Amino acid sequence: MKKKSLLFLVLLFTFGLILAACNADKGSTPPEGNNDDPATAEGISGEITVWAHPYTGGAEAETEMWDKMIASFEDQYDVKVNFETIPWPNRDQKILTALASNTGPDIFYVIPDQMPQYADVGMLVELDPYLKDNDMDDFVETALMATQWKGKTYGLPILQEATTFFYNVDVIKAIGEDPNNLPKTWDEFKEWAEKANANGYYAMSYPGGGSMNHTLYPWLWQAGGNVVNEDNEVLINSPEGLEAFEWINDMYQKGWIPEDSITATDHNGLWLGGKILAVMGSADLISVLQDEGDFDFVISPPLKNKEQYAYGTTGMFVVASNSDNPDAAAEFLKTITNADNQRTFNSLTNFIPTRESAKDIFAEGEPLSYIAANTQYALPGVIHPKGRAIMPLIQAELQAMMAGDKTPQEALDAAEKAIEAEMAK
Template sequence: MRKRIGFLVMLLTLGLVLAACNSDGEETAGTGGDGEVSGEITVWVHPYTGDAEAEKEMWDGIIARYNEEFPEAKVNIETIPWSNRDQKILTALAANNGPDVFYAIPDQMPQYADEGMLLELDPYLEGYDMDDFVDSALVSTTWKDKMYGLPILQEAYTFFYNVDVIEAIGEDPENLPTTWEEFETWAEKAKEKDFYALSYAGGGSMNGTLYPWIWQAGGDVITQDDEVLINSPESVEAFEFINNMYEKGYLPEDSITAMEHDALFQGGQMLAVLGSGISLTNLQAIEDFNFVIAPPLQNKEQVTYGTTGMFVVPSNSDNPDAAAEFVKVVTNADSQRDFNTVTQYIPTRESAKDIFDSQEYLSQLATYTEFALPGVIHPIGRNIMPLIQAEVQTMMEGKKTPKEAADAAAAVIEAELAK
């Protein structure tokens, strides 16, 4: 077992052993000895909006839906802050007094699953309707071919274009680029007219910078079987593409360390930015700002980034049956309609996307989740991100070639695997 999570994992392991060795030999609450769902569960959620009252009403409705099916079970919703969530969850589970269900994101799930912290849900999903889930939404819930969560929300990042800039370079906002080659043609025209072509937030997450280009090139970073692919010929092509755009001035000079370029885009100095639903909210608030949204680009593949939010069950839950059934109810189509109407994220069930039928832009973004990968699904995914970022920055500074930067990134990933 890898020792990446440290002392808290050791405590958790002890807690699991103690839970398994119940000296009284009592049945776990909620099983009833025959699979009957009863007893009490605690669910940890986060503040997904700034409207606590609307979220409480939403959770009350979801609990009522759950109790229609399982009237003998009681659900307690506890809202915990986003900050220090990892530490809070690990500490609680290690002490064997954590939640029975909690919300997880893609870089948490494989860490927890790899350490035996999560309940495998496959036994609870026999005969369950999984076909309605967007296939890409299930990528982040699966580790080593086992399902450890069910998804409730997705995002899809894609290019938002400034219509005024499009027209200034002599192009048509109704005929947007679909390939790398087409985008490069537009980027060159933008440069000739003294516009930047694209935002590149080199100081931010790799999910919004390098990774989508790698996936579109047909490459990968690291597989679940620990195969390092970031320096494959396909992945190197992505390094080369980014380096080429920077050297030609298609990207702002501060792109090596920048966190965003919203002011340049909104101020009419940039052709496109990579954005999602949050970008949509911000842009719609600007008076007389005209923009259009394009499908994700493709080279060998049409892929983009988009996070997935899921609910999981700890392996030391006192009531795994009731917890697993809650996860199924909270992610069914009706509950997803309630949750995502309030939060304005994209449902992970195709049938629930109808909540955006009357909203032009959200409806469009919802069609792109089929192309959205949730990042690097691996226990070291979070750890390697700043290491890769440093190599890309060194390349953009002109101190390494794209191939040298990719090889160096592969070396630091291998070193992290060896820990």
């Protein structure tokens, strides 16, 4: 085991012990004060520390944005906000180390596969008691799903993405189809895939060496299946799971996806070179196509089989359970994720607001408006503390299947056993 991984596990275990002792006294829910309802508590004061990351390449513009948000909050509350931007690399270790030594932030940024890891060992404050006066109905439902673990809310979402199909208009026309009438179902896409293959094109990109969020999971969800649930039940080995495995295997064996799809991490060269009908992409692909693409493109909603789903991460801010000022921290989360501040944040970063009312930053017909319309279908991945750990286990079995070493059912059986072993650790 690498030293870095060992350090991470030791810190996680150590922090869990620290929290067990702390939570015996104060718990991870809001402390009792003069007002039994934290959502309406007055007299919020003190100091909080916030850790965020760089979300664009423009540090000056981001600093100006955060300064304005913080100034507005400090004008409203007698609270001093200390803000720090920390780099993306090794952020888990940095956060765990700081929290374990009680020198960490009150507020920090996480994504859906981090949140349940932290929540499950008591590292996060449950926010539900603070949200009674917050307009939660305005949030996109799939964004809120990403913030919840075992029926409790641990974060407030500020950004969202949706990954769906981008089609090359030139290829669509070359296979005799209409860019204004894109496939809506698996069966319709199969017809286009066969035509693309017959005309010397790949139907789609399949980066089999990359994340399951972009390879297996969308097909599994669309088939009506899932991987695991919060009760540690392994669900992947099902008729729906088999349908997804067979679909991927079929695409590879028929040559609908590139020859290196077993281990490839991207097919950008083939896509930008006009050799692929469609790729799964999100907002960041728009700028790539506008800068480097030599063809028009159209964006479709996710395909539907039994269900209509896609993958899309959600970025959220959470409150550390050892915060000395959870009241002020929760209020700051509500402030930076309100509609106005989401308009400001997402206009700068080119992500999608998690509040429906804030999506008015996109003009009708512009590419980002199509991405924004699809967040309703965007599941945030496998919400489970083992969500990251099981990905390479599933990936290995898919690769063995595509290489012809296992049948889809054999690969599915092996994936189930591997996941069960990991869950038992």
